[in-house]
Amino acid sequence: MAKEETRVNRAIRAKEIRVVDDEGGMLGIMSVRDALIAAEERGLDLVEVSPNAEPPVCRIMDYGKFKYEASKRAADAKKKTARVEIKEVKMRPKTEEHDFQVKLRNVRRFLENGDKVKVTVMFRGREVTHPEFGAALMERVSTEIGELGLVEMTPRMAGRFMTMVLAPKKK
Structure with missing residues (x-):
């Protein structure tokens, strides 16, 4: 119209x-x-x-x-409307320590810039039979970011992906 x-x-x-x-x-x-x-x-x-x-x-x-x-x-x-973007960080259940720290640094940077972060764990092949590895990874991300953000959407399985959304804490 x-x-x-x-x-x-x-x-x-x-x-x-x-x-x-x-x-x-x-x-x-x-x-x-x-x-x-x-x-x-x-x-x-x-x-x-x-x-x-x-x-x-x-x-x-x-x-x-x-x-x-x-x-x-x-x-x-x-101009006054704040644009909140959703940034995505993808991981695998068997992500190595150094790679995990790099991804965590990106999550921190996105939250500090005021953006929401969608953390995705991708499962391949038989990995999907062990969603507890993905859940443990998500739990570790949420505890490591601590005071910077809060979990807006708890980890959920959707097919071969487990996703969680983090939002920056208001100052």
């Missing part, structure tokens, strides 16, 4: 509208033609701000400035 466009000047379809002037004062209910004349006298536009009201509310303002400020507000709101 397309975003409904704001109606301006001659695009306003209502017979009568409630008009607010550029200083915020109420001019009252009048015809669109009279409101357009009032807007043109001030060198401004007539903008429909509340199309669902009865009668629709229109404001006399500079439409270009209005659009610019609206886009600035939208950009500021977008």
Whole structure:
């Protein structure tokens, strides 16, 4: 569904509208033609701000400035939203100590940067008959990261993969 466009000047379809002037004062209910004349006298536009009201509310303002400020507000709101990425670290049940430490360092770095971490243990062949090795590895990861993060989703088996999600602790 397309975003409904704001109606301006001659695009306003209502017979009568409630008009607010550029200083915020109420001019009252009048015809669109009279409101357009009032807007043109001030060198401004007539903008429909509340199309669902009865009668629709229109404001006399500079439409270009209005659009610019609206886009600035939208950009500021977008900047303020925190983007949390989910990073993934993959291991095997028989991961050697050095490799485990390297992966753990990556988990720590991701959590310090404020990202969530999905730890995945991949089972191959007959390894899947011993999920306790994967569970022990997950338990070790969660204890080693300690104060940096907390377990958001406990370890779960899904086919040949065991996954766990860690979230950074709020400061």
